Amino acid sequence: MTGLTKEDIIAKACELGFEDVGFTTADPFDTHLDFLKDRQDEYGWAEATGLKLMEGTDPKTVMARAQTIIVLMEVYFKKRFPRQMEGHFGRCYLDDDRVTKDGLSRRIKAFRSFLLDSGIDSKVPYHLPHRVAAARAGMGTFGKNCLFYSNKVARQGSWVLPIAVVVDRAFDPDMPSVEMGCPDWCRNACITACPTQALKGNGTIDPRKCISFLTYFGQGLTPRELREPMGIYVYGCDRCQNVCPRNAPWLAADLPVNERVAAREKDFRLSSLLNMDESCFTSRIWPHMFYMGPDRLWLWQMNVARAMGNTRDTGYTKDLIRCFKENRDDRVRAMCAWALGRIGGQPSRAALEGFLPGGTAILEEEIRYALGLV
Structure with a gap:
């Protein structure tokens, strides 16, 4: 039996650049499963494309001996991106390394190696409800835009990526914070700003109307009535985050330039992409x-042609x-x-x-x- 403590794990995660760490049980996410079952008209496409969201609500389908979920919090907007790129692409994709595996992936791998050295096996499932796991680990709350807002990092904004690590060791869970955290005085800024009316209120969304969904999962020629509302986004969308008062403090921060992304800016100009x-x-x-x-x-x-037109x-x-x-x-x-x-x-x-x-x-x-x- 390993002698590794929660404090040891937190210290290592911070050493590797993760900005917050939380712990929750590996119990099934039954409420989330019920949610998905009740809304198959809106989420059935995920199962059809092989995302297996319903299977991911039970961590034991990922690891039979699962006992704990360790949630690592990554801030993906630590540095500002070229303004031209931010206008056309969701920020969470601009420094994504899920293919190149030369950034975040290396740190996750190092964290898992650290656990393994102490006899702890781990899995990082893509289809487990990461945001719900983070809330169950007490790391933040949800917004009306369905995004997760940190309690501690990014000035309590939504520019965060929770990473759920399922492990086969028991650790004391943290106090859950599964709730809506939007201030009472906010008059649904995100819902009003959503041009395709994907946000439905009460923290619910029709993903099929979301600009992000439409830009990378859309089928066939984009319906004419959606083309103008989708604006100049080519891949992803940040509109509901940009207008959110909870994100204003981080958007006002004087961030350094992300040089990795800036070096690619010329490849992502609309004229280069179209042809x-x-x-x-x-x-x-x-x-x-x-x-x-x-x-x-x-x-x-x-998508590029539509953005050019707009x-x-x-x-x-x-x-x-x-x-x-x-x-x-x-x-x-x-x-x-x-x-x-x-x-x-x-x-x-x-x-x-x-x-x-x-x-x-x-x-x-x-x-x-x-x-x-x-």
Whole structure:
């Protein structure tokens, strides 16, 4: 039996750069399971895509001898990102290393090695409800935007990533804090700010309407009624976090520049992304934003075209015309047509008129819509 104490574990986690540590039991998350079962219309897609969220509510499906969940708290917004990138990408993805495994992954691996050296086996399941585990470990509360807010770090903001480590040793659990922590005086800023009305109030969300979901799990051509509300985000979304009064203290902080991300800024410019080939995508983009592999390159480019249209920037007109002419995916070409119509101007109109007839019914309809003919 190991003599490792909670204090030893906390000290090691802090040494490795984690900013808070909590402990909870490995008991099933029965309430969360009931929640998922009751809302299969909204969460059934997760099971269909293999995410296995319902299975993840029982830690013993991950480790039969599970006794404790250790939750490590990572602040993913310690350094500021280039403003242009923050406008188009959710911050939690900008320094993500789940593919490259050259940052956070190394520290998690070092933590698990530390536990193993003392005879403690561990697993880090992707489908366990990490935020609920963090609340059950007393590390913070939830917001009306369904995000987790730390009690101790990031000035008690939501710029945190709880990492649940399931272990086969018993440790005394911390006092739970599973509750809504929003101040009474907040008048639902996040719910009001959600342009697709994904946030439903009382800490609930329809993920199928969430901009983040739509940008990387969307199927087919984005419905016309969602294109303008999705704005200029290409991958992910931070709108409900940006307007939240609980996040204002951290957003006001004078943070240093994240140089790792800044070095990649030119690869993530809209003009570079719209007409990138598969080789560029695989080597420069996908390793940092892993939800969409090469088979979803069309979705990336469609998102970029929609974002370009919503900027109303005539500087993107040539890029969109080129993409319409050279891209072979009708979903991307259709969005280019829509974007040209939204940007407007004589060059856009002349190009759209030249694209008629569209070749397919979908393309022709989008071109005619962009020209104001339907």
